[in-house]
Amino acid sequence: MSLRQTHGAEIDAILARYPHKRSAILAVLYISQDHYGQLTDAAIREVAEILDTNPTDVFEVVGFYTLLYDDKVGKVVLQVCDDVPCAFCGAEELVGTLESKLGIKSEETTADGLFTLQRVKCLAACNRAPLLQANLDYYGELNTPEKVDELLTLLRTRIANNDNISISGRKAFL
Numbered sequence: 001m002s003l004r005q006t007h008g009a010e011i012d013a014i015l016a017r018y019p020h021k022r023s024a025i026l027a028v029l030y031i032s033q034d035h036y037g038q039l040t041d042a043a044i045r046e047v048a049e050i051l052d053t054n055p056t057d058v059f060e061v062v063g064f065y066t067l068l069y070d071d072k073v074g075k076v077v078l079q080v081c082d083d084v085p086c087a088f089c090g091a092e093e094l095v096g097t098l099e100s101k102l103g104i105k106s107e108e109t110t111a112d113g114l115f116t117l118q119r120v121k122c123l124a125a126c127n128r129a130p131l132l133q134a135n136l137d138y139y140g141e142l143n144t145p146e147k148v149d150e151l152l153t154l155l156r157t158r159i160a161n162n163d164n165i166s167i168s169g170r171k172a173f174l
Ligand code: FES
Pocket: 081, 082, 083, 084, 085, 086, 087, 121, 122, 123, 124, 125, 126, 127, 129, 131
């Protein structure tokens, strides 16, 4: 089913906020990304059609923003901050623990399709180091393997219950 068929009302509500459809590009891309799980070429062209704009413009936006995924990612994208303050507080250990518990390396996705692990720079919450964001939710002070276990259990429960799982964190727009 097309994005219009599945999310028509939500898209119309977003488009109504802007004088030009093109201004809604990020919000509509977030819906598409959550719906398809990644922004394929076809998905990007569909968004361009909804916005009555040139597909090249949409491809450029997708290529620019790191929270827009043209590769397949897991249901939850774990982005660990490895910038200096987090590094001093155990970011490397956190990445190592996640790699060990998930059985993947950074930039990989678990075989069950649940988690993608990435490294990012400062998430502007240095007081909670070491920190990661899971989709757009922040989890800080992850300085022991036990806390990482608790977090993964929580996230697995949320995934199983389909509890606000959005790789785009698009609830922020609603
Ligand atoms: S350095 Fe990690 S949140 Fe700022």
